[in-house]
Amino acid sequence: MAAAKGPVAIGSSIPNSIAAEGPKVVVSEENGEMADIQDKEVSMEGLCSISTYDQWTPLSVSGQLPKPRYKHGAAVVQQKMYVFGGNHNGRYLGDIQVLDFKTLSWSKLEAKSQAEPSESAGAVPFSACAGHSVIQWGNKILCLAGHTREPAESLSVKEFDPQTCTWSTLRTYGRSPSSRGGQSVTLVGDTLVVFGGEGHGRSLLNDLHILDLETMTWDEFETTGTPPSPRSEHAAACFAERYLLILGGGSHSTCFSDLHLLDTQTMEWSRPKQQGVTPEPRAGHAGVTIGEYWFITGGGNSRKGVSDTLVLNMSTYEWSVLTDLEARAPPTSEGSSLVMYTINGENFLVSFGGYSGRYSNQAYALKASLKPSVPSEQINEAESNGFAPISVAENSSRKVIFEIEELKDVKELHLVRDQLSIEQTRASKLENEISEIQERLQKMDTLEKEFESLRSELDSTVSEEEASSGNQTHRSRGFWRWNG
Structure with missing residues (x-):
């Protein structure tokens, strides 16, 4: 795809300076x-x-x-x-x-x-x-x-x-x-x-x-x-x-x-x-x-x-x-x-x-x-040496992306989320199976309607043949006598 010639993505804009204003x-x-x-x-x-x-x-x-x-x-x-x-x-x-x-x-x-x-x-x-x-x-x-x-x-x-x-x-x-x-x-x-x-x-x-x-x-x-x-x-x-x-x-x-x-x-x-x-x-x-x-x-x-x-x-x-x-x-x-x-x-x-x-x-x-997040390896190494990572020290006045004390719960959180992901995958498979069953039911409904239509046509044909045979009884008495 060709590169853009000027447009920018949603929400982006050219940097602008704000003039001093004093509204209520x-x-x-x-x-x-x-x-x-x-x-x-x-x-x-x-x-x-x-x-x-x-x-x-x-x-x-x-x-x-x-x-x-x-x-x-x-x-x-x-x-x-x-x-x-x-x-x-x-x-x-x-x-x-x-x-x-x-x-x-x-x-x-x-x-x-x-x-x-x-x-x-x-x-x-x-x-x-x-x-x-x-x-x-x-x-x-x-x-x-x-x-x-x-x-x-x-x-x-x-x-x-x-x-x-x-x-x-x-x-x-x-x-x-x-x-x-x-x-x-x-x-x-x-x-x-x-x-x-x-x-x-x-x-x-x-x-x-x-x-x-x-x-x-x-x-x-x-x-x-x-x-x-x-x-x-x-x-x-x-x-x-x-x-x-x-x-x-x-x-x-x-x-x-x-x-x-x-x-x-x-x-x-x-x-x-x-x-x-x-x-x-x-x-x-x-x-x-x-x-x-x-x-x-x-x-x-x-x-x-x-x-x-x-x-x-x-x-x-x-x-x-x-x-x-x-x-x-x-x-x-x-x-x-x-x-x-x-x-x-x-x-x-x-x-x-x-x-x-x-x-x-x-x-x-x-x-x-x-600012990129602090890799967990750096955090663990810094903790073992008794020092905070440099990037954390420089941003001590800011909210640290990962709080060190929360790292202990990460493994448990990952286990729970992995289990949820497994359950979601199962739910998605079940949803697909239900969709397939619904499609099969629709096909069965269609086949049933076609069968009813064919049976109606067959019944109509049989009725016509019986009526026709009734009109020709005088010609086929021998047949009905031996085979009736």
């Missing part, structure tokens, strides 16, 4: 009401006021807060984060909310359709939806798929222009993927790679489709190797503009913790050997990349919400725990959004919304240090 800051309560306070540090410096690394900090913001939501989409263009749609209490949302990183203030946009589209198939406003994918493409934002009140047959590609605040539906060529929600859409060079999701009738998918953004043509490539099992609400990332990574997600009966790799040059699936901590099964998590690091936060499984924020070194496939939170504490929520924003060379992750027993409309930020 508003902090929301849990019930959605707002109370005025004055926070000179945050209001004067915005995200730059966050001095602690690798810890989530709630943002004090001004303006009318968006409605709480999850399964929305978010992307950063220049100095603003745009939030599209989502779900609240089973209701699809169709609004566009904007968080200005310069002033840390929220506002709502009233978008309109493009009056005279030049290269679009139609000018359709953003429809209320959830589970869609939002991608930054240059100074515009692409929106794909998602669950809506009136689902379409095929997946459409819409474009939002922040400068003109207009929507348009782009004309694509080739065979478009079927409509779906909970899929992953990843920018790889100048193409979009769509994987999996949940289609009509809650059918889970693991198909792969690629959209060339230069020709706007869809292609469905044949792959080798073993692809991920059908799933939705997983996370995906691109590394080195060549490799697609898929993490976790869920089926109707279980959540996954597996990591899959697709080489987009050879179109071969593989399972890389992972190192470090073992990720818990999760679905509904969010991810964003900074260089060779992939940050994962939020999500949950059938037992609980996942409270740790993980980081994967995509060069070595080593997982580390960046930070941990209390249960149900944002941004551990399922269906939250996660973007990256760079200010004066510092990288910030910004999480918004989600669901963890209740819907959230809070924004949290984390200042990423991008």
Whole structure:
């Protein structure tokens, strides 16, 4: 695949400096009401006021807060984060909310359709939806798929222009993927790679489709190797503009913790050997990349919400725990959004919304240090010599990724997680067997219907022959006399 000519991945942006501002800051309560306070540090410096690394900090913001939501989409263009749609209490949302990183203030946009589209198939406003994918493409934002009140047959590609605040539906060529929600859409060079999701009738998918953004043509490539099992609400990332990574997600009966790799040059699936901590099964998590690091936060499984924020070194496939939170504490929520924003060379992750027993409309930020985790061998050697590793000493004011006293429980934790992985594999096999049985039952139903049809035709034929023989009795009495 060709290299990108300017676009950047979702959530990334050109470093920007924040001008000094002094607005009145508003902090929301849990019930959605707002109370005025004055926070000179945050209001004067915005995200730059966050001095602690690798810890989530709630943002004090001004303006009318968006409605709480999850399964929305978010992307950063220049100095603003745009939030599209989502779900609240089973209701699809169709609004566009904007968080200005310069002033840390929220506002709502009233978008309109493009009056005279030049290269679009139609000018359709953003429809209320959830589970869609939002991608930054240059100074515009692409929106794909998602669950809506009136689902379409095929997946459409819409474009939002922040400068003109207009929507348009782009004309694509080739065979478009079927409509779906909970899929992953990843920018790889100048193409979009769509994987999996949940289609009509809650059918889970693991198909792969690629959209060339230069020709706007869809292609469905044949792959080798073993692809991920059908799933939705997983996370995906691109590394080195060549490799697609898929993490976790869920089926109707279980959540996954597996990591899959697709080489987009050879179109071969593989399972890389992972190192470090073992990720818990999760679905509904969010991810964003900074260089060779992939940050994962939020999500949950059938037992609980996942409270740790993980980081994967995509060069070595080593997982580390960046930070941990209390249960149900944002941004551990399922269906939250996660973007990256760079200010004066510092990288910030910004999480918004989600669901963890209740819907959230809070924004949290984390200042990423991008420091590699301390290998356990170094920690053990340092402990035996009575010294702390140098990297730990240098970052004594920061939260250490691995607390030394927790290392004793790692083996037990790994044993439990391995057992859970075995049980999940068994559940997945059972699910496949049930699917095969259902297919066989459907075939049996079809055969039974065909048999009934043939029997009816046979009965009809026999009746006709009997009627015909009755009309010819006078010619065949000899036969009936000797053979009757």
